[in-house]
Amino acid sequence: xxxxxxxxxxxxxxxxxxxxxxxxxxxxxxxxxxxxxxxxxxxxxxxxxxxxxxxxxxxxxxxxxxxxxxxxxxxxxxxxxxxxxxxxxxxxxxxxxxxxxxxxxxxxxxxxxxxxxxxxxxxxxxxxxxxxxxxxxxxxxxxxxxxxxxxxxxxxxxxxxxxxxxxxxxxxxxxxxxxxxxxxxxxxxxxxxxxxxxxxxxxxxxxxxxxxxxxxxxxxx
Amino acid sequence: xxxxxxxxxxxxxxxxxxxxxxxxxxxxxxxxxxxxxxxxxxxxxxxxxxxxxxxxxxxxxxxxxxxxxxxxxxxxxxxxxxxxxxxxxxxxxxxxxxxxxxxxxxxxxxxxxxxxxxxxxxxxxxxxxxxxxxxxxxxxxxxxxxxxxxxxxxxxxxxxxxxxxxxxxxxxxxxxxxxxxxxxxxxxxxxxxxxxxxxxxxxxxxxxxxxxxxxxxxxxxxxxxxxxxxxxxxxxxxxxxxxxxxxxxxxxxxxxxxxxxxxxxxxxxxxxxxxxxxxxxxxxxxxxxxxxxxx
Amino acid sequence: xxxxxxxxxxxxxxxxxxxxxxxxxxxxxxxxxxxxxxxxxxxxxxxxxxxxxxxxxxxxxxxxxxxxxxxxxxxxxxxxxxxxxxxxxxxxxxxxxxxxxxxxxxxxxxxxxxxxxxxxxxxxxx
Numbered sequence: 213x214x215x216x217x218x219x220x221x222x223x224x225x226x227x228x229x230x231x232x233x234x235x236x237x238x239x240x241x242x243x244x245x246x247x248x249x250x251x252x253x254x255x256x257x258x259x260x261x262x263x264x265x266x267x268x269x270x271x272x273x274x275x276x277x278x279x280x281x282x283x284x285x286x287x288x289x290x291x292x293x294x295x296x297x298x299x300x301x302x303x304x305x306x307x308x309x310x311x312x313x314x315x316x317x318x319x320x321x322x323x324x325x326x327x328x329x330x331x332x333x334x335x336x337x338x339x340x341x342x343x344x345x346x347x348x349x350x351x352x353x354x355x356x357x358x359x360x361x362x363x364x365x366x367x368x369x370x371x372x373x374x375x376x377x378x379x380x381x382x383x384x385x386x387x388x389x390x391x392x393x394x395x396x397x398x399x400x401x402x403x404x405x406x407x408x409x410x411x412x413x414x415x416x417x418x419x420x421x422x423x424x425x426x427x428x429x430x431x432x433x
Numbered sequence: 434x435x436x437x438x439x440x441x442x443x444x445x446x447x448x449x450x451x452x453x454x455x456x457x458x459x460x461x462x463x464x465x466x467x468x469x470x471x472x473x474x475x476x477x478x479x480x481x482x483x484x485x486x487x488x489x490x491x492x493x494x495x496x497x498x499x500x501x502x503x504x505x506x507x508x509x510x511x512x513x514x515x516x517x518x519x520x521x522x523x524x525x526x527x528x529x530x531x532x533x534x535x536x537x538x539x540x541x542x543x544x545x546x547x548x549x550x551x552x553x554x555x556x557x558x559x560x561x562x563x564x565x566x567x568x569x570x571x572x573x574x575x576x577x578x579x580x581x582x583x584x585x586x587x588x589x590x591x592x593x594x595x596x597x598x599x600x601x602x603x604x605x606x607x608x609x610x611x612x613x614x615x616x617x618x619x620x621x622x623x624x625x626x627x628x629x630x631x632x633x634x635x636x637x638x639x640x641x642x643x644x645x646x647x648x649x650x651x652x653x654x655x656x657x658x659x660x661x662x663x664x665x666x667x668x669x670x671x672x673x674x675x676x677x678x679x680x681x682x683x684x685x686x687x688x689x690x691x692x693x694x695x696x697x698x699x700x701x702x703x704x705x706x707x708x709x710x711x712x713x714x715x716x717x718x719x720x721x722x723x724x725x726x727x728x
Numbered sequence: 729x730x731x732x733x734x735x736x737x738x739x740x741x742x743x744x745x746x747x748x749x750x751x752x753x754x755x756x757x758x759x760x761x762x763x764x765x766x767x768x769x770x771x772x773x774x775x776x777x778x779x780x781x782x783x784x785x786x787x788x789x790x791x792x793x794x795x796x797x798x799x800x801x802x803x804x805x806x807x808x809x810x811x812x813x814x815x816x817x818x819x820x821x822x823x824x825x826x827x828x829x830x831x832x833x834x835x836x837x838x839x840x841x842x843x844x845x846x847x848x849x850x851x852x853x854x
Contacts, residue, residue, distance in 0.1 A: 280523060285537075288542065634773065652778075
């Protein structure tokens, strides 16, 4: 399993580096264009909804994990269960880094006293800060990404359909989740959050099952 | 690191309704260079994929040293299946750089010899930064060969390593293969279309035809069973009566028959007024597998 | 460099034949070393096992012998042994085919013998 992990890490650290670099650029851009003073521009938007941008990036990164990366690994004699396990660890890594990144970025406005224009301006400060639901959302979107990659190779049409649904649905669901994450227990908000949480877990489980099935029967080209 | 016997028993594989391999038995003894020859679509790559657990089988078993190959790390560590590179991957061009491809191979093959790989890379004049889709067919073959040789795996399989190479590079390939074999005595299975050139390199030949193994025997033993008998048609017919006739060509009264048989059965032919000449491996292959095609 | 190998007979037989020819020509003298299987394999681009098969034929005939750790050597008396072997094969390999060919050309026995005598005379003149 170590070999598969090494193999996947080689492209993982590039992706993660890109994500961090993008975050740095957005933050620097925001600082330079007066966002901390209340300016309302594109950088504010990007900075504000960075957790969602991260989800989008994660979705794209995982696209090839069950297609070209899998094909190559197996062609070099990797064991299927080793690859699957290594894949899980990589997903956890991605989720962990995304969560950490989101935590750091959401601390910045408070730490440096940025002016808040409206309630929606800094999405991550809405209870999602230390919430475990965010990494869960990351995992769900990544599992969907792997599945989409697989589907796309079988049928372009279906691949695109699921991809659009996954992205739109994922973003919407995550936003709602983060909004109601710290709602009072028993309130309609918390019920919605609970339902979405269960949904995310279910979707992730189904995707993982399908991924495992695919990896196990995969024929190398 | 002792190589073991790689054995396939009763292997059947179908893609949908099409049966690609039928009840196939094959034993690969260690320490030989095997040639796997067969027509396009005979099932060579499928068979090799199944032998290396990279392809699933419908029924039967593939074992290495008595243990199943499937998901068996010990077996997979001993085997290298160097495939033909493809310029397109799934739905788009193969944008993987050569150096990343090689680096990944280095990660997975436990016996990978980096120094050997570097030497071959320089010798083949390959640019590591180029993407696979930018390589010529010959260069892709060179990468296949590089991976196979540098893997230093006890059982190394090469799928069409000579495709796309010009004749000078092909000679160089056979030379490299024999040098490596002389040094390491590892098991090689080379699947190829270019039969006659490679024939002298193979100690044993496996002929795959329409999903069945027709032959798995030492090259010269196989070849010595086949002859061309040519001369006047009536004499040829008479002489061929005790022999298995594979194909016949006729020009007026001159008839040439490709026959299988040896020893006593051939005696009649040798003393009659006909020419008896040997067939080379390519001739044998065409005689055995060229059935059904227009002459 | 497959220069001198053809597909008229099995490769290992050709290897054996070439070594025999070279011994008879004096290229490899008695108690001298002959090329190793790896050397033969490298030069003729053939499988070492095939080269070994050819060499083993000569070992079985007593033409070559193995010195452990060093290689294959020409046995003493090999040249004479080869000449004897070729002499006894001469009838089957040269005489019989010549007679058969002569018969297919409708040459009489006398015509054939005349030709043979003529060839011998020409050979002696040189």
